[in-house]
Amino acid sequence: MKQNLKYYPKARTHTFHFDHVHIQWNQQVPLHQQETWELSYIITGSGARIIGDVVENFSKGEVILIPPNIPHCWSFDESVHDREGKIENITIVFENDFLESCKNLFPELFNPISELQNNENAVSFKDELLEKLQILMTSMIHQNSIERVSSFIKLLELISYCKDMQVVGRPVIENKKEKKMQEIYLFILSNFQRNITLEEISKSVGMQKSSFCVFFKKMTGKSFFTYLTEFRIESSCQMLLKTKLSVGEICIASGFSDIPYYNRVFKRIKSVTPTGFRKRGFVVEE
CATH class of the missing domain: 2.60.120.280 (Regulatory protein AraC)
Structure with a gap:
């Protein structure tokens, strides 16, 4: 890409x-x-x-x-x-x-x-x-x-x-590794709301799956799917606070396909359920 x-x-x-x-x-x-x-x-x-x-x-x-x-x-x-x-x-x-x-x-x-x-x-x-x-x-x-x-x-x-x-x-260091990471970030930003496979993301940046996984882990300290999951959770937090969408609608809009799984992952990362997180914050008026 x-x-x-x-x-x-x-x-x-x-x-x-x-x-x-x-x-x-x-x-x-x-x-x-x-x-x-x-x-x-x-x-x-x-x-x-x-x-x-x-x-x-x-x-x-x-x-x-x-x-x-x-x-x-x-x-x-x-x-x-x-x-x-x-x-x-x-x-x-x-x-x-x-x-x-x-x-x-x-x-x-x-x-x-x-x-x-x-x-x-x-x-x-x-x-x-x-x-x-x-x-x-x-x-x-x-x-x-x-x-x-x-x-x-x-x-x-x-x-x-x-x-x-x-x-x-911060400024992007002009080397191949940083440029490759920016390509990956841009792909995530544009596609995180739908299902992303390792084959797709690695191919989009011109890498083999195994090489991509090693490269991403070395650059971020996390596996690609761990990073993607955390990114989706943070995006869903914004929707919980800024919209009146239901938890189920936010689950889908942030890239998850299963509501119980979304609830479990959200609680593991944020130590509170999506509903509890929303109650602690606020919802904008329509």
Whole structure:
């Protein structure tokens, strides 16, 4: 399976590119990378994402900053959407040249921007800062291009001075093993909701079954099916918390075919039943 990397062109007519989308869950951009920075806010939707060498589940509300040249994509769950059946997010793309210009124009921003540029990892924000970023990015939807420049400078100030960030992705080391793992992760992300055989996954990445099993265990410390099961359980957790689907529906939607087996595996991994997990959390209103 070849990686379908999409490269975004640099902005030409604007200081930065502001993209607000309200679309069907499966219309998102596939795995891609670009030479620019990206700030992404998930307003509605949940699922799993790849950022560099990290594969994780995500839910609405997160704001992620991705440095240049880190491959990434979001895969949204079909069952998590708004009343129109759509997901919604905001993406702001800006060039490193713009950061350099800001350092020259605003001496107050020189040190924090320089520190930001030294960070090679994708990061997420939390608590009070996350709320400020959400509010500011949402307000930009209804602003004109000049107003957005002002808001973006404020965004830049907020993220530049942030010291408490969580790493959610790292650059992919340019070697054959890491590239092969990214192919595997992308296949899992795209197919975990259905039955996957060893023959299929190994063939998709051009390996023999035995070689694939040894390779995956060496790279992750887990067997392929152990990893796949844990990934499916984490995905089902998001659906339990964010949807009103029944446990049986979530079982099927997360790639399991047998409800009793799903319940047993869930309890073994999470030390609580799916129903108990849902009761401890919350269910969004329709």
